[in-house]
Structures are given as structure tokens and as C-alpha cells.
Amino acid sequence: MRKKMKQALEQMEPVSLPALSRVAICGGTHGNEMSGVYLVRELQRQKLEKAGSATLTTVISNPRAVQVCKRYTDMDLNRCFTDAILSSPVTVATPYEVRRAQELNTLLGPKGKLGAVDLVCDLHNTTANMGLSLISYSVQDWVIMHIYRQVQRKITSAPVRFILLDLPLADVYSQDSLGKHGFSIEVGPQPHGVVRADIFNLMKEAVDQTLDWVQCFNSGSAFEGGEVDDVYTFVKSVYYPRDPETNQITAAIHPQVQDRDFCLLHPGDPMFLMFSGEIVKYEGEEVLHPFFVNECAYYEKSIAFHLARKMTVTIPPLQVKRD
Amino acid sequence: MTSSTNVSCFHEARRVAIFGGTHGNEMSGVTLVNLWIQNGKEIHRKGVETKPFITNPRAVEKCTRYVDTDLNRAFTTENLSAPSGDDLPYEVQRAQQINEIFGPKGSPEAYDVIFDLHNTTSNMGCTLILESSKDHFNLQMMHYIKKAIAPDSCPVLLTEHPLLKYSTSRSVAKHPIGLEVGPQPQGVLRSNIFESMRVVLKHALDFIELFNEGLEFPPCTVDVFRVSEKMDYPRDTNGNIIAMVHPNLQDCDWEPLNPGDPMFQTFDGTTLRYEGAGTVYPTFINEAAYYEKQQAFVTTRRETLAAGAIKKT
Numbered sequence: 001m002r003k004k005m006k007q008a009l010e011q012m013e014p015v016s017l018p019a020l021s022r023v024a025i026c027g028g029t030h031g032n033e034m035s036g037v038y039l040v041r042e043l044q045r046q047k048l049e050k051a052g053s054a055t056l057t058t059v060i061s062n063p064r065a066v067q068v069c070k071r072y073t074d075m076d077l078n079r080c081f082t083d084a085i086l087s088s089p090v091t092v093a094t095p096y097e098v099r100r101a102q103e104l105n106t107l108l109g110p111k112g113k114l115g116a117v118d119l120v121c122d123l124h125n126t127t128a129n130m131g132l133s134l135i136s137y138s139v140q141d142w143v144i145m146h147i148y149r150q151v152q153r154k155i156t157s158a159p160v161r162f163i164l165l166d167l168p169l170a171d172v173y174s175q176d177s178l179g180k181h182g183f184s185i186e187v188g189p190q191p192h193g194v195v196r197a198d199i200f201n202l203m204k205e206a207v208d209q210t211l212d213w214v215q216c217f218n219s220g221s222a223f224e225g226g227e228v229d230d231v232y233t234f235v236k237s238v239y240y241p242r243d244p245e246t247n248q249i250t251a252a253i254h255p256q257v258q259d260r261d262f263c264l265l266h267p268g269d270p271m272f273l274m275f276s277g278e279i280v281k282y283e284g285e286e287v288l289h290p291f292f293v294n295e296c297a298y299y300e301k302s303i304a305f306h307l308a309r310k311m312t313v314t315i316p317p318l319q320v321k322r323d
Numbered sequence: 324m325t326s327s328t329n330v331s332c333f334h335e336a337r338r339v340a341i342f343g344g345t346h347g348n349e350m351s352g353v354t355l356v357n358l359w360i361q362n363g364k365e366i367h368r369k370g371v372e373t374k375p376f377i378t379n380p381r382a383v384e385k386c387t388r389y390v391d392t393d394l395n396r397a398f399t400t401e402n403l404s405a406p407s408g409d410d411l412p413y414e415v416q417r418a419q420q421i422n423e424i425f426g427p428k429g430s431p432e433a434y435d436v437i438f439d440l441h442n443t444t445s446n447m448g449c450t451l452i453l454e455s456s457k458d459h460f461n462l463q464m465m466h467y468i469k470k471a472i473a474p475d476s477c478p479v480l481l482t483e484h485p486l487l488k489y490s491t492s493r494s495v496a497k498h499p500i501g502l503e504v505g506p507q508p509q510g511v512l513r514s515n516i517f518e519s520m521r522v523v524l525k526h527a528l529d530f531i532e533l534f535n536e537g538l539e540f541p542p543c544t545v546d547v548f549r550v551s552e553k554m555d556y557p558r559d560t561n562g563n564i565i566a567m568v569h570p571n572l573q574d575c576d577w578e579p580l581n582p583g584d585p586m587f588q589t590f591d592g593t594t595l596r597y598e599g600a601g602t603v604y605p606t607f608i609n610e611a612a613y614y615e616k617q618q619a620f621v622t623t624r625r626e627t628l629a630a631g632a633i634k635k636t
Binding site (some may be wrong): 014197254 | 361506509514608
């Protein structure tokens with residue numbers, strides 16, 4: 001009796017969703033994250049325009065930043081996709097990236113509306129040792145969760161994880177929110193401005209598995225429900241210690257946290273090694289998981305790493321909706 | 324046994340500079356020099372003036388390699404002798420200022436030693452860069468450092484080459500030494516990289532102190548890697564790269580590359596192989612800053628240099 005109840009709880013009601021007829025792959029949202037830039041260019045060179053019955057759009061999202069190999073020119077493009085910024089009036093003073101975000105919203109959106117593309121997949125790199133991470137703003141988008149499960153099952157050359165940034169859609173600031181379904185593929189570690197073959201190959205595998213899943217889904221495959229693990233929810237950020245007088249950073253991330261994204265951080269564990277030799281310890285009460293450890297782009301926000309809670313998500317059986 | 328007639332005598336090294344931020348996004352040097360400007364106790368040595376100095380403050384402020392032009396290529400005779408003026412690129416003006424403070428390059432008034440602190444995205448470990456095979460003082464220092472950090476290794480890159488040698492900020496001094504530590508992404512500070520650079524510098528300064536106290540260093544040999552050839556990425560007619568450093572070569576700085584070994588991988592998966600005549604030792608493999616300088620890596624050949632005994636005058 002107990003086993004049956006447990007099975008009933010674990011097995012959700014099957015879901016059917018419309019086919020994904022328009023898919024977008026975006027690279028160069030940050031102009032110095034090179035795997036996505038070269039992967040999109042390669043897809044364009046191969047003139048890849050279809051994935052089975054779905055049409056494929058490939059976009060270099062921030063061409064000006066790509067041209068100068070910088071993260072952005074005026075402001076971070078991947079923070080410009082909130083409803084508020086997308087609908088703000090454009091003046092002479094409007095930063096380039098805000099204008100570009102509104103252009104992309106016309107191309108791939110409008111965000112939240114029926115005319116939006118079905119799936120946006122945004123390609124990123126990080127200097128953090130995060131392996132392959134899929135990032136999205138909901139764990140109840142079954143398309144995204146099933147894509148995650150396939151990628152996690154099929155890719156064995158690196159750890160595969162899911163990161164949830166839990167925000168209401170209107171406040172989601174990232175480009176993936178333009179599509180009806182959207183997520184980012186984040187691969188690291190790779191220095192900005194560099195393309196590593198192993199990292200490129202890993203990102204390509206993830207994109208291939210995504211497009212493979214889309215084709216299977218569109219052609220009627222039934223995906224069984226179950227549990228997905230290695231899902232991490234953002235809890236809070238940890239900032240670099242600074243000298244109160246000079247405002248200079250006074251420590252480096254401790255060797256026991258550096259390169260150990262997603263490992264456990266317990267109360268009392270070392271977090272920072274001061275240049276003077278002292279250790280700064282984690283003083284929170286909850287055991288959490290650091291990620292984006294020592295991401296170059298976060299220095300300007302003074303963020304050393306984020307902390308996450310780990311969870312498991314139950315997903316329903318999924319099949320394409322037949323008209 | 325060394326007879327005193329075979330010992331080269333050098334003046335005491337009384338003026339030593341430590342340069343950080345020659346490239347504004349190479350964070351170990353920027354951080355160490357800023358630390359020592361605030362409190363120089365760690366770099367103090369008896370009888371030596373050790374001056375920590377940020378060479379490219381504007382680039383450091385913007386956390387970028389350079390503002391107008393690469394400072395570490397700017398110390399050419401042409402630049403240093405050009406009439407000064409605000410219309411010159413920032414880094415050329417800066418090179419002239421540095422030459423005035425720490426040089427003039429090639430003159431008896433120049434600083435005795437300059438250490439120039441750099442990071443690289445390449446897996447080069449703690450590399451020491453030597454500009455002249457005839458600098459016995461530097462060879463002896465590098466020999467001392469290598470012994471001090473053993474069993475950890477400290478490869479020595481010799482940049483003496485008619486075409487590939489470049490005019491560095493440190494070249495203003497009588498004895499220029501480059502410290503190139505990696506791998507570290509630009510704009511990032513890694514604790515392990517920071518601490519290794521700190522340790523190498525400590526040993527270098529110890530050597531100078533011992534030398535100044537009158538210690539004689541017996542003849543020695545130093546294994547070096549002499550630069551040979553610059554290898555660019557394969558490119559299309561528009562100049563875009565069409566391949567990446569092959570996974571088998573990536574991170575394999577200082578390891579042998581034999582004819583026929585994989586070298587590049589195209590974006591659609593084809594392997595391109597090394598077609599040189601013999602075995603070489605690549606370094607600066609996949610350095611971020613060198614894409615624009617048309618360099619995927621540089622090949623080197625192994626050599627053993629002999630340094631005679633040295634002591635102070």
C-alpha cells in the first residue's frame with residue numbers, strides 16, 4: 001500500500017504542450033564569451049535553418065560587443081530584458097544594449113506574447129568551474145525540464161546541472177525570457193576572449209541534444225515523468241571583503257572554494273584567504289552550494305560567488321499536443 | 324674549483340623595481356604591487372631599494388590590457404627618442420616617463436633589476452622570461468630560484484630572437500626579468516597563482532640580498548626554452564579564425580609537440596596536425612591577448628646555457 005502511494009505521488013498527470021515550431025540559438029550576448037560566438041557562426045556557415053520540422057534562427061545578440069571582444073559596450077545586454085526596460089522609450093541617451101534588447105524583442109518576441117518564438121537557447125561561458133549548467137527562471141516549464149533531463153542523461157564528459165533564478169516573468173532580465181520557453185547554456189571554465197576546444201565541443205553537444213529533443217518532441221515522442229536532481233536554486237550572493245578606507249579588495253577566494261562550484265559550504269568552512277594570510281570563514285547557518293565562483297564579470301558588482309540550495313524536481317510525462 | 328680570475332664581477336644591485344599592471348587586467352601583479360605600495364615590509368631587503376610600481380594605471384583602472392597600444396611592446400628606440408607630446412598614444416607617453424624614472428635604457432644610470440609581473444591564460448606555470456643568453460647575473464638568479472622552489476618547476480623562456488624579441492617595460496633595466504604566471508583568466512585573481520608569484524619574488528629578492536652581501540655563486544647551467552617560431556590560427560580570407568587549439572595541445576605548454584601530432588581542431592571537427600621538421604616545445608598556448616597578434620602559440624627549442632661564477636665588485 002505504501003509503495004503504491006509513493007508511486008502515485010511521484011507520478012504526475014501527463015502534460016501535452018504545443019509543438020516547438022520556431023527555435024532560436026543566440027551567441028555573443030556577452031561579446032567575449034567565445035564558444036557561443038563561434039558556435040553560432042559555425043551554424044550560420046553550415047546554413048542550418050531547420051531542426052526537423054522546426055525552423056532555426058541563429059543570432060549574434062551583441063555584435064558591437066563581439067566586435068571589440070568585450071562583455072558589453074554601454075551596459076550588460078543580459079540585464080535588459082525586463083518588461084520595464086523593453087517598454088522604456090528610446091532617447092538619444094538610451095544605451096546601445098537597451099536599443100538592441102528592444103530589437104531582439106521584436107525579432108524573437110514580443111516577450112510574453114503569442115508571436116514569440118517557441119524556444120530561446122542563449123549561449124554563455126564563465127570563468128567559474130561550472131561544467132555544463134542549464135539556467136532558467138522556472139522549474140515548472142516542462143519543456144525546459146525535459147530538455148535538461150535529456151542533456152544530463154546523454155552528456156557524460158562533464159557534470160550537468162540546472163540552476164534556477166526564481167523570478168516572476170516580468171522581472172526576468174535575461175534574453176531567454178523572450179521565447180515562450182527559454183534557458184541559457186552556461187559552460188566553464190573558460191577565460192573570456194579565449195575559445196577552448198573542449199568547452200566548445202561540450203557546448204555543441206548540449207545544443208545538439210537540445211535540438212534532438214525538440215525534433216523528437218515535435219514528432220510525437222512520449223517522454224516519461226520522474227525526478228530530476230542536481231537542481232540548484234539561487235539563495236544569495238557573497239561579496240569580496242574590502243578595506244573600509246581604500247575600498248580595495250583585501251582577499252582572494254580561498255583555495256578550498258576556488259574551482260569547487262556546487263560542492264558543499266558548511267558553516268565554519270574557509271571562504272576567503274586575506275592577502276595578509278588570515279582566513280575568512282562562512283558564517284551562515286545553512287549548508288549551501290557555491291556557484292559562479294570567481295566569475296570575472298562579477299568583480300564589478302563585487303560578487304565573489306553565489307550560494308544555492310540543492311533540490312530534486314518531479315516532472316510529469318510530456319508529449320506534444322495533437323490538434 | 325673556481326679561481327678568482329674566472330669570476331664575473333657585477334656592481335651591487337642597489338636599485339630594484341617591481342612592475343605590476345603593465346597589462347591592466349593581469350591581476351596578480353596589480354594586486355601584489357598595490358599591496359607593497361601600501362606596506363613594503365615583505366619586499367624590503369638590506370641595502371636594496373625595492374620600488375613597487377604600477378606601470379599602466381589607466382589600463383588598471385579600466386581593467387583592460389591597454390588603452391591605446393600595448394605598453395609591453397612600446398619601449399622601442401623610436402618611441403623612447405620621439406619628441407614627447409600629448410598627441411602620442413598614452414602608452415608611448417608612459418614608456419617615455421618610465422624610461423626617465425627607471426632608465427635611461429642602456430645607460431649606467433638605469434635601474435639594476437626590474438621584475439615585471441604578468442599573468443597568462445596559458446598553462447605556463449611559473450615561467451621566468453630571460454631576454455639575453457649572456458646575462459650571467461640573471462642566469463644565476465634563475466638557477467637560484469629554480470633550486471629554491473624545487474620540486475615545483477620554473478621553466479625559463481629565452482626571448483632572444485632577431486624577429487620575435489619585443490621591447491618590454493622591463494628592458495629599461497640592466498637586468499630585466501619577466502615573471503609570467505598562469506593559467507589565470509584576465510580580470511580574475513586566483514589565490515594559488517597569486518601566492519606562487521609571491522613566493523618566486525621572495526626567492527629572487529633573497530638572491531639579490533645574498534649577492535649584495537658578497538656571496539660568490541659558482542658556475543652553473545640553466546635549462547632554457549629558446550623561442551623559435553610564432554604559429555597563428557588557421558584563418559579564412561576575412562581573417563576570422565577557422566579552428567581552435569586542439570584538445571590534445573591545449574594546456575600542454577612545455578610538452579613536446581612532434582610532427583604529426585594534433586595541433587588545431589576546426590569548428591566542424593577536423594583535426595589539423597603539426598607539420599614541422601622536428602620536435603618543438605610549444606608555449607603561450609591559447610593566450611587570450613595573442614589572438615589579435617596572430618599567435619595561437621609559440622614554438623621553442625630546448626637549450627642549456629652556462630653561467631660563469633659571479634660575485635659583487
